[in-house]
Amino acid sequence: MAPILQLEHITKVFPGVVANDDIGLTLQEGEILALLGENGAGKSTLMNILYGLYAPTHGRILIRGQEVNITSPRDAIARGIGMVHQHFMLAPVLTVTENVMLGDEPIRQGLFLDRRRAAERVREISDAYGLAVDPDAEVRTLSVGAQQRVEIIKMLYRSADVLILDEPTAVLTPREVEDLFKIIRNLVASGKSIIFITHKLKEVTALADRIMVLRRGRVVGETTPSTATEGDLAAMMVGREVSLTVNKTPARPERTVLAVDDLRVLDDRHSLAVDGVSLQVRSGEIVGVAGVQGNGQTELVEALMGLRQAVSGRVEIDGVDMTGAAPRTVIEQGVAHVPEDRQEDGLVLEFTVADNLILNTYYQPPYAKGIGLQRQTIDASAERLVRAFDVRTPGIGVAVANLSGGNQQKVIVAREFNRPIKLLIASQPTRGLDVGSIEYIHARIVEKRDNGAGVLLVSSELEEVMELADRILVMFKGAIMADLPADGATRERVGLLMAGVREAPPSERDKEVSG
């Protein structure tokens, strides 16, 4: 029998860039194929071609042995290909059923929407694959994981046989990831075929039947989880040996550089996002804040940086009261900040690399004399930093918008690490970065710690916190659930705490004891 999906010699050329270079891909019915690759390797381009969003420059697509011409997502859906995007395409104020039927509404008596029939189908699908979604719930009331399941239902409702999942785990808690994997296995068991796009090695080995690795638009390897180790896969992705673990010596904490006492902060909707947080960071240690995104980490960091007013509580940085201080005062006190959203908050994309490197020191000597900018000093310093921090850029006069995500982050790191700092606050410092850049930035953070800075690392990547931190705080619904030494924390324990469960269930506890 012909494979359900075949891509042959797919090449996509954007002006000046070959995004896909002669890619061949075969998907058998009932198979989970993992598409692994760094950002910019061409995974998304390939899937967008399959989904009809881009036209390939060369190559052809075959479904069950028949050559097809897919020119729009509508075409793709009609041929049984469904895609769940990384960013959900849902209308928050509509119900699950309404979202699902949008664009394909069943009609009653030629005029009226047949909500009931749609809701029944949604319930059937939900029950059949164990998706556990209430058809009448409003989408905005659902958790991120449930919203993702609505997206999956949307595709199944349209009778998709091939499901493309684009980085589906990026927004999920570890628990939700496990649930998603269960659902994917259910789908496959009932004959659906899955293409799973990711750059996370653990997920690939846990789930996939077959793995295809892309690098720079080419297929660089095809393997199965049983024959390849994570190290092999990482090396394939990056093109060289990568160290997956962070090398660091035990921490030697000294004086307290950050002391937060009973801090309460409101979010943009005026509800309490940080609810009585107290914590300390000492110089020479990395304190990791684990937690699913949206549990108050953003507001906590903003309050520490003076970007958000606290309702009550006290923030002390290196012994000086900084509660309610202006951002510049906090920065001048010796705090470096790697913001969560680097493109929005950390960089001015249309500015050059050199200008971004002085974004918070431009007014100080030697970069300025009076009100005059010292262009030569600025450029010389930029050249030095670009070399020292290995920023891959055609030049310091290039707009940072043209740099890759990893290199943009290196610009921020170079800027923040270049001044004498006592405290580093790093929010999601490696989100969306490739393995090579992650390795580099982790090493730099550890180096800062060893040079005597206190580090507050906020990350929703459990792996990252476990690898880097000397001490782990778990944040849930605005409060600190636990304060654990890194060597006393297990994945399972932290994962449960992230979901708000204080005590491990007996089975888990047994595992912990036996392990």
Place this chain on the structure above:
Amino acid sequence: MKRSTRARRAHAQTILLPLLAIVTALILGGILIIVSDLQVIAAFTRIPRQVARPFTDPATQVSLEEALWRHPNEVIVGDAVDVGNRSLRVVEEVTDDRNQISLEEARKLYPELGPGVTIHYNFFQKPGVGLRAAWRSVSVAYSALFEGSIGNPGRMVRAVADWFRGDPSGLSAAFYPLSESLVTSTPYILTGLAVALGFRAGLFNIGAEGQYFVGGLASVFVGYSLKGLPIYVHLPLALLAGMVGGGLWGAIPGLLKAKTGAHEVINTIMMNYIAFALSDWLLNGPMMRPGGYRPISPEIEASARLPRFFGGDIRFHAGFFVALAMAALVYWLLFKTTIGFELRTVGANPHAARYAGMSLTKNIVLAMFLSGGLAGMSGANDITGLIYYMPNAFSAGYGFDSIALALLGRSHPVGVVLAALLFGTLRAGATRMQSVAQIPIDIISILQAMIIIFIAAPEIIRALYRLKRPRVQEPMPESDGDLAEGAPA
């Protein structure tokens, strides 16, 4: 290597695109002139016309001069020639007297072409006539525009030559158009800079018109109320008053935006109306010229006037240099100082600016003050350099054209100066174009509008001239805009 060529191409396009936009607008404007010219329409339609003198109705008549130009002695076989009431076909050998005429006869007839003879306009028999008419229509219009804005080159050369021979009498008339263009450009430069500076700081200052008014009021008040000061004190004071007046007028919506989040577009528009009403009240009340009954202010003292360099009709004054100096100052401030760095950062990404410790409030108010100050300076410049008093209808819409100028100049001081010179030149030449070529002055507004459309939508120009989009400025189509590193060289 590859990337730097691309960067250069992107850079080249920032200059090329506006130029092509202007050229395209001129071409389309020319087509508009052609199709609205009755003479041209006539040349393309087959309607019999009577040669008439005097010639009054272009739809049914044609002037003798025009007829001779159109029908010189080149009647050819196949032409239709009307003599009296009869229409005769020109043939080699006459076989039918009633409907035909020999070539010789016809050629003899035409030198006598005079009132009463009817001629045919027929494009397909003599396409050259129609095309020539079209060309003549455009060239007359555009050369009138050129002569009205720059001057007649021949005349200018002759005037300069005479001047060297000791006769300066022709100079003033020959250079009058150029002077007028520069005078018209001056307020455009200053208000354009005002809006451009706002753009750079991420603010949409639509209130340049009101700030221009308030600047004018402040300046005229200082100009007539202070007496007995030397020029080097009084004149700078009058200009400064205009700047501060406009600046404060701009700072109000700035403060409202920074403190309450009220959008500056709404508030600057509202401030315009307040400025117009304020000016109306002042000119009818406290600032009304004593002994008069018209709503105009007293004249300013001679010591508050910007010097003019040439006598007679030439109105060119030092204000032009003031405007150029302000452009240089704005350039320095924006790109060479920490103040400009902050303004540009706040404009490009207010979030990043806040994270970097910059104060949004301070920068928004400052940007609006500086922007308003430049517009106010423009008002002061016109008072002290041109009119010497404050009339009721003070502005010719500079405040609104300035938005287009800032767009056209890409919010860069040099670009704004060039754009202002272009607009000033077009405006100044329009009058002559209307009187010489009977082209309505509104065609200039249409030209300006087309230039702006093409600047605002560069894709149109790229499509027309098959230009490649410079890839450097666009994010990559990959999920995270991350292809740059992965791009195979």
